[in-house]
Amino acid sequence: EGQLVQSGPEVKKSGESLKISCKGSGYSFTSYWIGWVRQMPGQGLEWMGIIYPGDSDTRYSPSFQGQVSISVDKSVNTAYLHWSGLQPSDSAMYYCARKPPGIASRATVFDLWGQGTLVSVSS
Amino acid sequence: DIQMTQSPSSLSASVGDRVTITCQASQGFSNSVNWYQQRSGKAPKLLIHDASNLETGVPSRFSGSRSGTDFTFTISGLQPEDIATYYCQHYDNLLVTFGPGTKVDLK
Numbered sequence: 001e002g003q004l005v006q007s008g009p010e011v012k013k014s015g016e017s018l019k020i021s022c023k024g025s026g027y028s029f030t031s032y033w034i035g036w037v038r039q040m041p042g043q044g045l046e047w048m049g050i051i052y053p054g055d056s057d058t059r060y061s062p063s064f065q066g067q068v069s070i071s072v073d074k075s076v077n078t079a080y081l082h083w084s085g086l087q088p089s090d091s092a093m094y095y096c097a098r099k100p101p102g103i104a105s106r107a108t109v110f111d112l113w114g115q116g117t118l119v120s121v122s123s
Numbered sequence: 124d125i126q127m128t129q130s131p132s133s134l135s136a137s138v139g140d141r142v143t144i145t146c147q148a149s150q151g152f153s154n155s156v157n158w159y160q161q162r163s164g165k166a167p168k169l170l171i172h173d174a175s176n177l178e179t180g181v182p183s184r185f186s187g188s189r190s191g192t193d194f195t196f197t198i199s200g201l202q203p204e205d206i207a208t209y210y211c212q213h214y215d216n217l218l219v220t221f222g223p224g225t226k227v228d229l230k
Contacts, residue, residue, distance in 0.1 A: 035219065037167075045159075045167065045210055047219035059217045062124065095166055106172050108155040108214035113166035 002027035004034075004096055004114035011120045012086050019082040020117045022096030027112075029077040030054040033099035035110060036070060036081050040092045050099065051079055086121045093118050125149050127213055129222035135230040142198040144225045146211035155214040156194045158187055161224075162207045170209075171196065203229065 007021040022034060035050040049060040053072045060070070069082045079096060094117045097110035126149040136142050146156060158171040169178050171187035174194055184200045198205055206229060211222035 033217075037221075044208075044224040045161075045212075045221040047221060050217060050219070061218070097167075105176065109157045109169050109172045110159075110167070110212070111169050111178075113168070116166055 002098065002112050004098060004112055006094075006096060006114040006117045009118040009120070011122075014088055014121060014123045015085050016121075017082070017084050018086055018119065019080050020094060020119070022079045022081075022114050024077045024079075024098070027098075030074050031101060033101065034072070034079040035097050035099055036068075036079075037095045037097060037110075038064075038092045039095065039116075045095075048081070048094075052101075053077075053079065086119075088121045088123050091119060091121045124218075125213055125215060125220055127211055127220050127222040129211055129225055131225060132223065133226040133228070135228050136201050137230045138201055138203060140201045142201050142205075142227060144196045144209055144211075144227075146194040146196070146222045148192040148194070148213060150192070156187075156189070157212045157214070158185075158196045159210045159212060160205075160207045161210065167210065198227075201227070201229075 003025050005023050030053045033050050033052050036048040038046045048064040049070045051058045051070045051072050053074045058070050072079045096114040098112040100107050128147045156174050159167040161167040170181050170185050174189040175187045186197045188195045208224045208226045210224045213220045
């Protein structure tokens with residue numbers, strides 16, 4: 001079945017950098033895409049981008065292109081979301097989620113989710 | 124970019140009621156619309172994939188359908204544990220769009 005475990009909550013100041021993580025286990029980590037989703041307080045889900053751990057192929061939502069970077073270290077089955085200069089508007093819950101490969105049925109879903117990482121940024 | 128509109132934004136219903144949520148796409152595309160449930164303080168959970176396919180282990184009171192660019196999600200007999208926010212999600216060539224969500228609570 002599998003599991004995605006995210007790093008713990010973060011409290012940062014404006015301008016600081018941050019990298020949060022998402023570690024996969026119990027499945028073939030390099031065979032599934034990992035996506036990142038933002039949820040601001042009281043708001044809906046926003047897709048940020050997605051990476052394929054097998055070859056590091058990465059795509060970003062136009063809304064987040066240039067604002068964050070997504071990377072992966074397949075030697076430790078972990079995907080990352082990185083900010084080089086946080087803003088208070090980055091305060092949110094961030095989820096990683098797994099997407100099956102290919103184009104068949106269920107290939108468009110996020111079928112396994114991490115528990116979320118809460119990021120708080122003060123000015 | 125494809126935009127997803129979702130209605131209603133919130134609803135109140137009684138236990139046993141039939142609940143219907145609609146997502147509409149800004150342009151026509153395939154059946155790549157999925158539905159998720161997010162309970163308060165929890166991560167989203169996949170319920171329906173490819174418009175109408177029930178995810179394994181999900182109760183059969185949940186269902187989905189498509190008519191043109193309109194996608195419908197139905198709970199046929201609301202249960203107390205169904206109180207949550209529901210999101211549609213579209214996928215096209217590695218671009219993902221979530222609908223704004225529908226909050227369902229008990230009347």
